[in-house]
Amino acid sequence: MIYVVGLGPGGEDQLTPRALAALGRCDVIVGYKTYIDLIAPRFKGRKELVVSPMKGEVRRCEDALRRSREGCTVGVVSSGDPGVYGMAGIMLEVAAGHEEVIVVPGVTAACAAAAVLGAPLTHDFAVVSLSDLLTPWELIARRLEAAAAGDFVICLYNPMSHGRPDNLRLACETLLKTKSPDTAAGWVRSAGRDGEEAHLTTLGELAGEKLDMFCTAIVGSSATKVVGGRLVTPRGYQRP
């Protein structure tokens, strides 16, 4: 039996009781060092905690499958929701129906970041990762263009990292083909964790901001606005 468990934004106060109970049933828990560190205070000495390297996702899932077949209950952890750019997909592919896999959802970064900024996702939105490690940039650009054409609120995961210093600028340039530079936007570092920071900005200014891999950025639709210092996309209950 394998549980793929979402830890939420990071703080223990956003880990659901269902996720905690699933981890409690595990004999072995595997994940990136950052995520294992998050749960270690609670489980160290009581569970076998296995740190697995970034880019070792397939191997991690194969190890989880092997341990499960040996009779262990295995937990595979992701931050946020494990189904959003997390481990759920690859774990299900590796298990291929030969072993039971239960996905335990969590609060994803889009929702955690939105809550800090206000309520930018209260109408239709699109989620796009700017990481081109596993996705050709052409597909990312096509999706950004489509999301802009549909006037979606756009939530950007993995907006910038050392290995991809230009992707946020390229993404903003792509969106600016259709959207106004005055479009309300915001970004959050470490949403729901220690060191949380929220910044309001505009699409025109976003490319110049100093984001990193702990950030999530949100670019509004044409209806998104700043109300009392918070980023809000009206659903339409009130037309002020």
Added chain:
Amino acid sequence: MIYVVGLGPGGEDQLTPRALAALGRCDVIVGYKTYIDLIAPRFKGRKELVVSPMKGEVRRCEDALRRSREGCTVGVVSSGDPGVYGMAGIMLEVAAGHEEVIVVPGVTAACAAAAVLGAPLTHDFAVVSLSDLLTPWELIARRLEAAAAGDFVICLYNPMSHGRPDNLRLACETLLKTKSPDTAAGWVRSAGRDGEEAHLTTLGELAGEKLDMFCTAIVGSSATKVVGGRLVTPRGYQRP
């Protein structure tokens, strides 16, 4: 002080400790009957619980603001995440910066439904509500067309209700202009609650299924597939 609190999919085991703590600090908690019923077993007799009708959203927020100004700590509850088609946006609009509003995120229906189906949201996705109560159908159709053009996985909130029996069919017809009828899809009733049901289908068959307002539907991208009975969108870790 006003907390807008996400209850998650419904079961108490998916309410985060942060959400529970926020509710614990409230003197008054307001919401639709369904949501108040969810928390009543824990808070009845200890909090003032105020049931507010559907379509009374602006009034509910005005009442919350008034009670907060009178010195109460007020909770406004939504199921799932309060920032996704929930009460966070309108509450921030009504408060307009004159009263502190804290949004406490929750597990949104997209993530809860995806977890039940497998991992359909593991790559870029768009979230579209098919409710045309507050949004013109033309904008909904434009967003569906854009999401299809971008080959997003598409998560449909409010896919069907008594008042909108044709919207799911219309949405499927719109998506079928671009997408194959064989596109893998799925839908879930009461994700994360008692009576949970998961169904795999295809885009071509989806319009004929019997969904209701407790359902969330997910239509895959061109990469989404069924693996071992689960709906999976590969992120690209493994190219089988």
